Amino acid sequence: MSDSDTKRLSRLTAILLQLQTKRLLTATELANRFSVSIRTIYRDIKALEQAGVPVLTEEGRGYTLMEGYRIPPVMFTENQANALILAEQLVLKNKDASFVKDYTEAIDKIKAVLGYQVKDKANLLAERTRYTRNLNSERTSNNLSDLQFALTNFSLTRIDYTNEAQKTSTRLIEPFALLHTQEGWLLVAWCRLRKEFRYFRLDRIRKLHILPEKFAPHKMTLQDFFDKYH
Structure with missing residues (x-):
């Protein structure tokens, strides 16, 4: 798909959403909104009609969708x-x-x-997520999305982790919570090697692999964890 095709598809989708949001829209309004010519809007409306979208034209007023028509949920x-x-x-x-x-x-x-x-x-x-402002830290990580997935799917995860002494070890962990502190993102997880909950700095995770094996959800809230371990 060319760049122009992609832009047109995005515009057609946006026009459809606009039509569903507003009672009436004129070609001029749409042309101004998407920075295209009125002739382009005419072609877009025709394309939507050909795709089966019931766009109605009210002479002298603009376009509207047939009463009761709704696009599927996003x-x-x-x-x-x-x-x-x-x-x-x-x-x-x-x-x-x-x-x-x-x-x-x-x-x-x-x-x-x-x-x-x-x-x-x-x-x-x-x-299971807490965030505080991080004004000075330059630490970065690339594992937040994967860890969110592992946390919500109770997926056992293997990581290569480097500690403060710059020693790297492989850990099997059960992700429990994500905390954003002044120093950056921390993962709270049950470490099967240490047999206890541990904090892991995300910027020190060198490798991460989500395993197919599931772990039993821990029967406590994040506040329960804080009350017990702090």
């Missing part, structure tokens, strides 16, 4: 849903109450269209 992959949950944690730290309120309401709407399985996992991740 589908998110697990990783996309997890990214949204993480973004929610970041937004909740914002000091502007109205911004937090608007974003939280938007996330609630997004959660409403998630499949039950993904929704349950997204809620679990929200309960």
Whole structure:
């Protein structure tokens, strides 16, 4: 698919969403919104009609969708849903109450269209993630998405981990929670080597492999963990 085809497909999808959101839209409004000519919008509307979308033209007023027509709910992959949950944690730290309120309401709407399985996992991740501002740290990692997946799917995970003494060992871990501290991301996990819960800095994980084996979910909340181990 060429770049122009990709742009057109994105525009057609956006036009469809706009039509579902608003009662009436004129060709001029759409042309201005997407920075294209009115002639292009005419072609786009025709393409939607040919694809079976019931676009109605009200003479002199604009375009509208047939009453009762709805596009299917937006589908998110697990990783996309997890990214949204993480973004929610970041937004909740914002000091502007109205911004937090608007974003939280938007996330609630997004959660409403998630499949039950993904929704349950997204809620679990929200309960098991804590974020604090990180103003000075330059530490980076590439494993957050994989660890979110392992946490919500109770997947045993093998990591190569380098400690403060720069010694690297292989660990089998059961991911439990993700914490963002002033120093960067930390993973709380049951370490089968040490037979206890341990903290792992994500920037010290050299390799990570999610195994097909599942572990039994730990019967406590993140607050229970803090109460017990702090």
